Amino acid sequence: MNAIATADLRKSYGDLTALAGLTLDVPSGELFALLGPNGAGKSTTIRILTGQLRPDAGSASVLGVDPVEDPVGVRERIGVLPEQESPPSFMTPREYFDFVASVRGIDDDALSERVETWAARLSFREKLDTLNTDLSRGQQQKVMITGAFLHDPDLVFIDEPLVNLDPIVQETVKRFLESYRDDGNTVFLSTHDIDVAAELCDRVGIVREGDLVATRRPAELGEGERLLDVFLREVGDGAASVDGPTGSGGAHDR
Numbered sequence: 001m002n003a004i005a006t007a008d009l010r011k012s013y014g015d016l017t018a019l020a021g022l023t024l025d026v027p028s029g030e031l032f033a034l035l036g037p038n039g040a041g042k043s044t045t046i047r048i049l050t051g052q053l054r055p056d057a058g059s060a061s062v063l064g065v066d067p068v069e070d071p072v073g074v075r076e077r078i079g080v081l082p083e084q085e086s087p088p089s090f091m092t093p094r095e096y097f098d099f100v101a102s103v104r105g106i107d108d109d110a111l112s113e114r115v116e117t118w119a120a121r122l123s124f125r126e127k128l129d130t131l132n133t134d135l136s137r138g139q140q141q142k143v144m145i146t147g148a149f150l151h152d153p154d155l156v157f158i159d160e161p162l163v164n165l166d167p168i169v170q171e172t173v174k175r176f177l178e179s180y181r182d183d184g185n186t187v188f189l190s191t192h193d194i195d196v197a198a199e200l201c202d203r204v205g206i207v208r209e210g211d212l213v214a215t216r217r218p219a220e221l222g223e224g225e226r227l228l229d230v231f232l233r234e235v236g237d238g239a240a241s242v243d244g245p246t247g248s249g250g251a252h253d254r
């Protein structure tokens with residue numbers, strides 16, 4: 001079963017075409033990453049899938065729910081960590097988690113257990129009662145990651161999951177994402193970190209000019225073939241003239 005399915009998603013901002021007919025499936029239980037150059041349409045895709053933005057055309061299904069028809073229904077079932085989002089500056093992490101719990105309907109016992117688990121996992125226990133504004137960027141990222149997983153969703157969307165995290169915490173988050181996937185959940189990442197995508201993900205999709213131009217399984221790349229080379233081939237200056245992957249033929253596994 002697909003956790004995410006889109007068909008011919010289109011979105012323009014005025015004259016600017018951000019999504020030009022993006023079609024994408026992500027099966028349940030997959031750790032998936034969307035790669036693409038700046039402005040390719042990754043955040044627009046995530047905003048549509050998480051019910052924050054209406055597409056101009058096309059369809060989408062997230063855990064069987066239509067994010068256009070029922071954005072609240074989608075948001076109830078997923079976790080989201082948007083790009084460059086910080087926890088509210090006037091709250092402490094604990095107060096922010098209380099707020100998330102009230103919105104998400106998490107009971108007190110589950111909340112305190114999960115906060116303890118995450119604060120220990122990501123090493124920020126001693127900061128639970130410090131104002132978010134006084135946390136470092138990495139500590140704020142830890143709070144945001146915790147908030148995205150607090151209600152134990154079946155699917156999470158994370159933009160740049162490892163940004164600002166030290167190497168030890170990066171490893172912890174990577175191993176957590178793998179175990180979360182191994183439990184049958186789905187992860188949808190957006191990242192510029194091709195090495196992390198190659199190491200961590202079951203499959204990556206490459207977006208160029210608002211269209212999915214390729215998908216690859218990093219584990220199945222050929223001898224000596226690097227995901228970076230695939231990426232450059234698909235989105236680099238010469239890509240259109242070499243392969244012509246501008247969308248009409250759709251994405252392809254090779």
Ligand SMILES: Nc1ncnc2c1ncn2[C@@H]1O[C@H](COP(=O)(O)OP(=O)(O)OP(=O)(O)O)[C@@H](O)[C@H]1O
Pocket residue numbers: 013016017018036037038039040041042043044045
């Ligand atoms: N609110 C908006 N109003 C006008 N144009 C927008 C808006 N949001 C995005 N765009 C434009 O749509 C295109 C796609 O943007 P989007 O943020 O989806 O790209 P992205 O792949 O996430 O980029 P990046 O890797 O730089 O974060 C860009 O050209 C961007 O300038």
